[in-house]
Amino acid sequence: MIGDLFTRWAGEASAHAGQVDLLVLGFTLLVAALSLPVFVLMVVFALRYRRGRAANRRHPINRNVWIEVSWAIIPFVLIVVFFVWATSLYVDIYHPPDDAIDIQVEAKQWMWKFQHPGGQREIDELHVPAGQPVRLTMASQDVIHSLYVPALRLKRDVVPGRYVSMWFTADKPGDYVMTCAEFCGTDHSTMGGRLVVMAPADYARWLAETDVDRSLAAQGAALFRRAGCSGCHGAAATVHAPPLAGLYGRPVPLDDGSVVTADDQYIRDSILLPQAQIAAGYPRIMPTFRNILDEAQVLQLVAYIKSLANDPPSSQSPADDHPAGGRPPVEQGR
Template sequence: MSDFIQIWPGQASDYAHSVDLLILALTGLIIALSAPVFILIVYFAVKYRRGHKADRQHPMNRNVWLETSWALIPFFLILVFYVWSTGLYFDLHQPPANAMEVQVVAKRWMWKFQHPGGQGEINELHVPVGEPIRLNMISQDVIHSLFLPALRIKQDVLPERYTSLWFSADKPGTYRLACAEFCGTDHSLMGGSLVVQTQADYAAWLEQFATDNTLAAQGAGLFRTLGCSGCHESGSTRRAPSIHGLYGRPVALSDGSTVVADAQYIRDSILLPNAQVTAGYPPIMPTFKDVVDEEGLVRLVAYIQSLGSASPVLPQGVAAGTLAPQNLAPEGTAP
């Protein structure tokens, strides 16, 4: 079998089965709608190949219902497929709340995966069978696209912007992953493997590559190394917001707008600190654009995320009652 090209990859998830069913049904519909046209073309070409004198004395037969039906029936059939495919699209972009998050950094020409426990991989991703996995992805250079054929999923990975993808593989095995966006000279070599393991095998793999530093712990060390703790930790002498309880909370900005402190906001605050300044604080933070790479940013975000979130509090220097309820913000921003 290895000598033959695999035209249709195997299925490794329920989602892959749903996508294949959609494709096969749509192919069947296209054949059903187009085959009669081509069959009649061949039939009439053969039957009337010598020509035929047409009788034009009979009046035209204008059957409105017939003419309407061959327009409306295909339209409603296509509409069914539109609703069907839209449902699959929304399923793909709504990960379960308990999904395990894996950080992905794409760079020419490799994939770097970082597990919550600190285990890192290059061009190989180990996941447990039956567990929802959410990939939080960003590119360090150009546009890439993570493609997992056995799962029938693909997502562009962009520079300076996080994108996400989730899946739940239900069949243990090793499957191909690839870059589906031309990214340069060695684009065709930018591939790897998705390794789906049983729960026991995955636990053994985690133990084999266990590290004392989780992803959040690595971020905490980097946070202190960069000197961020001197401004953003409690008891610091400089006037800067705290990062404790920040992640996922609304932040009131100095321009009067409000933004949620997600991974994108934290990353932008580290690289472009003066673009979104927290209300009540001066724009004095330096940029770390040429200091921290994408992998370091992933660790810093993981550390801030590990500090949790709490109920909103007023920014420093803002008196109670001076902000509308929708503008209440946490006392925090990114380092």
């Protein structure tokens, strides 16, 4: 039982975890190899040359430059090798593959909420297919949280006000512990769950059997109409507002002369902090939805706008009717 618990907690569930373990083991052996002779010689010299012990204390001076250089150069080269190795692993976790499954994560006291592209929702459980890259786009509803999956050797802080991402490829089916590694309030210790890695066929079956009304993008499209966004950003709108079709991933010139990329964070800020970055050529008339929409709804809108990325800029989404009584647009003036 204890062995099974240890396997679930610290077992390897991905190739990245194996690389991290190998890096830590190799660096530990390097530190031991560099430190052990020092401590061994300290004990030997303390015993051999202690006061009162008959010993020759007048050894000739050895001026072999190569010996002196080697004990500085060799450890330096080895440490540089480990630095390059560790840096490559660090850089890799920030560059997910293009074919990664994009799962939205909302952290709040005291639970993890996950939503798959097809609209399947989970709380404190995350089902993923083995061998398939998965990208988590995470946001916090309240305080700082930290998603930690020991079996993946991955941990990422989820900070309010910004999107953070983490990706992995779990290659060993099974159940693995998932927890919050940042103190987030009185019930912090209960904020956990499990990562369920499934064979691809089983994962496809789980998706099909899970009840879902609409995909994440479809939910965003409905919210887009309901919030009145299409009144200014729709094809038939008379308000001078940026078109959203084909926006995601493109450079956006701002009125201050700078240029930003329309990524997830930019779209989120456009909804909640519309006056922070104004698109060039558009008026400052976009209202904030900061106290109107929660993080889950913002994620839905972001997913919807991302779904328009391949549409030509001249076209617009089908959600272009101005709903009666709707609020001003989400992205107006951006």
